[in-house]
Amino acid sequence: MTTSARPYRPPVPRLWWTKRRSYRLFMLREVSCVFVAWSVVYLVLLVRAVGRGGDAYREFLGTAAAPPLVALNIVTLLFLLLHAVSWFRLAPRAMVIHVRGQRLPARMVLAAHYFAWLVVTAVIAWVVLT
Numbered sequence: 001m002t003t004s005a006r007p008y009r010p011p012v013p014r015l016w017w018t019k020r021r022s023y024r025l026f027m028l029r030e031v032s033c034v035f036v037a038w039s040v041v042y043l044v045l046l047v048r049a050v051g052r053g054g055d056a057y058r059e060f061l062g063t064a065a066a067p068p069l070v071a072l073n074i075v076t077l078l079f080l081l082l083h084a085v086s087w088f089r090l091a092p093r094a095m096v097i098h099v100r101g102q103r104l105p106a107r108m109v110l111a112a113h114y115f116a117w118l119v120v121t122a123v124i125a126w127v128v129l130t
Contacts, residue, residue, distance in 0.1 A: 029082065029086045042076075084117070091113050
């Protein structure tokens with residue numbers, strides 16, 4: 001005689017991810033994707049305004065100066081930093097680099113990523129500020 005009983009699956013609480021720091025960071029990184037998307041949309045809107053001329057650009061800047069949008073963009077910046085840092089921390093696991101038959105230490109891979117980020121940031125700041 002066969003039974004069609006299903007295996008018992010205990011209920012999972014909705015806030016299961018609040019139990020551990022690593023789970024919370026994982027969920028925050030997942031949520032950060034929404035803010036990454038917003039930053040892309042915002043940048044596209046900026047480029048569109050610049051392309052339409054001075055009046056459209058000034059209107060965009062006026063809209064961008066609204067306190068709710070400034071607050072959203074500050075939160076977006078924080079999430080972008082979290083997103084970048086968390087992915088950089090994963091890079092040594094994803095990129096196994098060998099030099100002369102030896103695996104490059106994870107700290108060197110991580111340092112190379114942060115150094116490249118610093119160089120790109122400095123170049124962008126130089127272009128924007130000069």
